[in-house]
Each structure stands twice: as structure tokens, then as C-alpha cells.
Amino acid sequence: MASAFHCSFSFTRIWMNPMSVSTQSNYLRLKKLFICTCAPVGVPFPNSSKICMVPFNLFSKRHSVRSFAVDTLLGDGAIQLERHGTPSFLNQNNSQWSSNDLEGQLQELFDEIMNMIKLGKKDEAIDLLQANHEAVKEQVDSGTGNIAEAAVLDVLLLGYMAIGDLQTAQIVIDELHKIVNELNDDEMLVDSILMHMGSIYAKLEKFDLSICVYRRCLQIMESKYGSKSSFLCTPLLGMAKALGNSRRTPEALEIYQKIINILESCRGEYSEELVVPLSALGNFLIKDGKISDAEHQFDRILKIYTRLYGEKDGRVGTAMCSLANVKCAKGDVNEAIDLYKSALQILKDSKSVPLDDKDMEKMRIDLAELLHVAGRGEEGRTLLEECLFITEKYKGKGHPSLVPNLVNLATSHSRSKNFAEAERLLRIGLQIMMKAAPPDDPSITFPMLHLAVALYNLHRDEEAKKLALDALLIREKAFGKESLPVGEALDCLVSIQTRLGEDDIELVKMLKRVLKIQEIAFGHDSEQVVETLKKLVYYIDKTGKKTEKYHLEKRLSALRNKFKQMAIY
Numbered sequence: 001m002a003s004a005f006h007c008s009f010s011f012t013r014i015w016m017n018p019m020s021v022s023t024q025s026n027y028l029r030l031k032k033l034f035i036c037t038c039a040p041v042g043v044p045f046p047n048s049s050k051i052c053m054v055p056f057n058l059f060s061k062r063h064s065v066r067s068f069a070v071d072t073l074l075g076d077g078a079i080q081l082e083r084h085g086t087p088s089f090l091n092q093n094n095s096q097w098s099s100n101d102l103e104g105q106l107q108e109l110f111d112e113i114m115n116m117i118k119l120g121k122k123d124e125a126i127d128l129l130q131a132n133h134e135a136v137k138e139q140v141d142s143g144t145g146n147i148a149e150a151a152v153l154d155v156l157l158l159g160y161m162a163i164g165d166l167q168t169a170q171i172v173i174d175e176l177h178k179i180v181n182e183l184n185d186d187e188m189l190v191d192s193i194l195m196h197m198g199s200i201y202a203k204l205e206k207f208d209l210s211i212c213v214y215r216r217c218l219q220i221m222e223s224k225y226g227s228k229s230s231f232l233c234t235p236l237l238g239m240a241k242a243l244g245n246s247r248r249t250p251e252a253l254e255i256y257q258k259i260i261n262i263l264e265s266c267r268g269e270y271s272e273e274l275v276v277p278l279s280a281l282g283n284f285l286i287k288d289g290k291i292s293d294a295e296h297q298f299d300r301i302l303k304i305y306t307r308l309y310g311e312k313d314g315r316v317g318t319a320m321c322s323l324a325n326v327k328c329a330k331g332d333v334n335e336a337i338d339l340y341k342s343a344l345q346i347l348k349d350s351k352s353v354p355l356d357d358k359d360m361e362k363m364r365i366d367l368a369e370l371l372h373v374a375g376r377g378e379e380g381r382t383l384l385e386e387c388l389f390i391t392e393k394y395k396g397k398g399h400p401s402l403v404p405n406l407v408n409l410a411t412s413h414s415r416s417k418n419f420a421e422a423e424r425l426l427r428i429g430l431q432i433m434m435k436a437a438p439p440d441d442p443s444i445t446f447p448m449l450h451l452a453v454a455l456y457n458l459h460r461d462e463e464a465k466k467l468a469l470d471a472l473l474i475r476e477k478a479f480g481k482e483s484l485p486v487g488e489a490l491d492c493l494v495s496i497q498t499r500l501g502e503d504d505i506e507l508v509k510m511l512k513r514v515l516k517i518q519e520i521a522f523g524h525d526s527e528q529v530v531e532t533l534k535k536l537v538y539y540i541d542k543t544g545k546k547t548e549k550y551h552l553e554k555r556l557s558a559l560r561n562k563f564k565q566m567a568i569y
Contacts, residue, residue, distance in 0.1 A: 113159040150179045154193045191220040207246040214239035230266045256281040291330045298323040314352025317343040340367040356394040381412045400436040403429040419457045426451040442478040445471035468493040487517030504542045
């Protein structure tokens with residue numbers, strides 16, 4: 001009976017990166033620097049062919065203050081800024097500015113903040129943001145609240161989002177909202193600021209507010225450019241996404257179709273500008289389970305690129321990969337494999353993407369996974385070996401970026417029951433990580449836990465148990481005792497200790513921890529929960545707790561019936 005138990009957390013999938021595994025989602029939250037995707041949106045001013053950037057420029061640092069504002073905007077304030085070392089802004093009438101002057105100052109501030117972040121000068125960027133924030137608050141508190149303050153806050157908001165300080169970003173956007181609500185629609189830059197606010201509210205998962213500000217932005221832009229202008233497409237895309245996240249599917253679909261209709265009318269049905277909305281719509285339809293409809297969107301993208309650039313262009317290869325993903329979602333594995341192969345060959349021949357490019361590596365790994373699913377493991381393994389070879393060539397034999405390749409190749413060998421080779425590869429990967437990272441770094445536990453599974457399959461249970469325990473302790477310290485990575489390590493340890501014949505009561509305690517983690521992460525009625533409930537029923541039966549067993553069996557039966565019904569439909 002014990003041999004029937006296995007880890008509910010899968011170790012058989014091939015992964016792009018040890019920190020991007022679906023069961024390691026907490027790794028991403030804790031280790032990745034959040035970089036805002038709300039890049040400055042270009043908004044055209046009337047009677048100008050130039051695209052004007054929204055971000056705004058009035059600069060100051062806390063200790064050595066430096067002003068980038070011109071005298072026509074700040075007047076004597078610029079002199080005071082340098083003399084006293086504290087930021088100052090003048091409340092001037094908008095008619096004293098030209099849009100180009102204001103635009104240039106906004107852009108300068110934005111560029112300075114982003115350059116600091118890019119160069120890793122995060123503390124300096126924070127100082128600059130805070131100094132300007134304090135200056136704006138002084139102006140607002142003194143009774144002003146015009147477009148200048150709103151525009152500065154807009155840039156600061158983008159800066160805080162880029163740094164990943166969502167708490168301060170929330171404070172800034174609330175301040176900005178109050179000012180913008182009092183501004184007239186015909187103020188310059190209001191539509192651009194609203195567009196940023198819509199995007200950032202969506203990032204903060206405040207979708208109703210996002211939709212609200214996007215709606216006002218669209219009203220302003222429609223009055224300026226007309227209801228069929230292509231300038232409307234950027235805020236419409238943001239609004240459609242926010243509607244989708246709010247589960248307002250019919251409204252979201254209507255907006256996506258409106259964008260496509262506008263662009264087809266303005267640019268034609270084979271315009272490259274259609275690619276972005278078609279891709280966004282396709283991804284939304286996949287998320288909504290409408291795979292066939294999504295396929296049509298990605299097929300259109302492929303036709304657009306083929307018509308514009310020819311069959312051998314790298315963009316055609318990239319479009320093929322997107323279509324292959326949809327084919328895979330439909331279950332058309334062989335069609336997906338053929339598309340991936342053609343795409344990789346086009347990209348390789350066109351030399352449009354370097355061999356060691358991460359997107360290229362992801363394509364090879366996705367194709368390798370599909371080949372394994374289709375029972376063509378040897379072909380898949382060849383691709384994974386190619387990934388390892390390319391990474392070794394460009395990074396060197398002891399580089400940590402080799403580890404995902406080694407783990408993937410080991411996973412492939414494990415699928416073919418070649419556990420000895422899997423063990424060899426995983427030991428190399430673990431050695432690399434132990435040299436590259438501190439002993440308590442959670443990234444070490446990625447090859448460590450896979451090695452524990454390989455040793456378990458080789459019936460070297462004591463070694464496997466030690467590695468699994470080490471991984472568990474590191475993850476508990478790094479992520480907390482109720483985190484998903486801890487649940488994965490616990491589940492692995494339960495399988496090992498089962499075969500070692502360890503205490504049933506202790507196994508029940510561990511499984512209850514796993515169940516609680518899975519319920520939080522995947523939901524109370526997920527497939528992962530079903531697998532853990534099976535184990536709990538078995539062990540609780542062994543401990544003789546019949547009442548507890550009865551309740552768990554009842555819950556398990558209800559979940560099984562649910563999944564049967566889902567399979568029928």
C-alpha cells in the first residue's frame with residue numbers, strides 16, 4: 001500500500017528556471033524586484049506630430065538638491081531650491097507654460113529616477129522620490145492643487161511602482177486622485193495622468209477604480225480625437241484588461257472588439273498595430289476557457305506577420321510559438337510540436353534572436369516538455385541537452401544558470417526510469433548552487449529536493465530523508481512554515497518516511513500541514529487537496545480515529561464526484 005503514495009507536488013515537469021516553478025510562486029514574490037510595466041504612455045498633443053511623454057520633471061535630492069526646472073516654470077523658486085537645499089515649487093497659472101516646456105521637465109525627472117533604478121542606485125532614487133514627494137505635499141497643503149502638482153505626483157507614482165514600494169504608491173495615487181478629481185477635463189496632461197492611474201490601480205488590484213479613471217480618460221480623448229481614433233486604443237486595452245480581471249467578461253470582449261475594429265478601420269486588417277490587441281484578446285480568451293476563439297486571434301497574428309515580412313522572418317517564428325501554445329491548450333499536441341519545430345528553425349536561420357536568449361531557451365524547453373508528453377522522450381532529451389550545451393558555452397561550466405538545465409535533464413532521465421543518471425546530474429547541480437549561494441539560501445533546495453526524489457526512487461531512503469529534511473528547514477526559515485515551498489518539501493518527506501515505516505501519528509501531523517497549505521494555495525476543492533486527502537484517510541484509518549476518518553472520506557467522495565462531473569462536461 002505504501003508504494004501507492006507519491007508526492008502531490010509534481011517533480012516531473014520540465015522547468016525554465018528554478019525560481020519560476022508554479023509550486024515555487026512564493027520565491028518570485030520574495031526574491032524578485034517588482035518592475036512596473038506601466039511604461040510612460042505616449043499621448044499626442046493636438047496639432048503636433050510629436051508623441052509627448054507624460055512623466056514629469058521637477059527634481060530634488062534630500063542632501064545635495066539639484067533643480068532641473070527652468071525659470072519660466074519655477075521663477076524665483078528655482079533660485080531658492082539651490083540656495084536653501086530644499087525643494088520648492090511655484091503655483092503658477094497654466095497659461096505661463098508651453099506644453100513642450102512642461103513635457104521636457106516631466107521627462108527629465110522620470111528619466112533620472114529610472115536611470116538610478118537601472119544603475120542599482122535604489123537608495124538615491126528613494127531619496128529623490130521622497131524629497132519631491134515632500135515638496136509636492138507642502139504645495140498641496142498650502143492650498144494649491146493644480147496640474148503641476150498632479151504631474152509631479154504622476155512621475156513619483158511611476159517611480160515608486162518601479163522600485164516596488166506599493167505601500168507608498170498607494171498613498172501617492174490617493175493624493176493624486178484627490179487633485180485630479182478637481183481638475184477640468186481640458187487641462188493638458190490630465191488624460192495621460194488618468195491613463196497611468198488606470199494602469200497602476202490595476203497593478204494594485206483595484207479594478208473598479210482602474211475602470212473608472214480609464215472611462216474618464218476615454219471621454220477626454222474621444223472629445224479631442226473622435227470616437228474612432230487609434231489614440232484611444234491604449235486606454236481601451238487597459239480598460240479591457242481591468243474588466244476581465246473584474247470578471248466582467250462580456251464588457252471586456254466588447255472593448256477588445258472595439259479596439260480591433262478601430263485599428264482595422266484606420267490601418268487595415270493586416271496592420272502590425274493589430275498584433276497587441278489580438279494577442280491580449282487571445283490570452284484573455286484562453287484564461288476564459290475559449291480556446292478555439294483564442295486560436296483564431298493568434299492565427300491572425302501569424303498571417304499578419306507572414307504577409308508583412310515573409311515566411312522566414314523571426315517575427316513569424318515568434319507568432320508560431322504563440323499559436324503552438326494555443327494548440328497545446330486545445331490538446332493538439334502533434335500540431336503544437338510541428339509549429340514549435342518550425343518556429344525554432346525560422347528563428348535559428350533568421351538569426352533574429354541569439355541562441356542563448358531566454359525566450360529561445362523557453363521555446364526549446366516548452367517543445368521538450370511537449371515531446372515528453374507525446375511519448376517522444378529521446379527527442380525531448382536532445383533539446384534539453386542542447387539547452388545545457390548552449391548555457392555552458394555562453395556562461396561557463398560552473399555557472400548557477402546551468403542548474404535549471406541540469407534539473408530538467410535529470411527530470412527527463414527520471415521519466416525514463418534512469419534514476420542513476422538523474423542522480424549524477426542533480427549532484428552536479430547541487431554542488432554548483434552550494435558554491436554560488438550561502439548554505440541557507442532557498443535556491444539550493446531546488447536541486448536538493450529533486451535529488452531527494454531521485455534517491456528515493458533508487459531506494460536510498462535515509463539519504464533522501466536527510467536531504468528532504470535539510471530542504472524543509474531552509475524553506476521554513478526563508479518562507480514561513482505555511483508557505484507553498486514548505487508544503488512541497490513536507491509532501492516529499494511524507495513519501496520517504498512512509499517507506500521507512502515511521503510513526504503514523506507523525507505522518508498524519510505532516511499531512512495535515514500539507515493539506516492546510518494546499519487549501520490556502522489551491523483552494524479547498526483542488527486536485528492537490530484530493531491527493532492529500534487520500535493519504536490522510538489511509539493513515540488516520542491506521543491510527544484508529546474512525547470519526548475523523550468518516551468526515552474526511554465524506555469530503556473526499558464529494559470532491560471525486562465533482563471532478564467526475566467536470567470530466568463529463
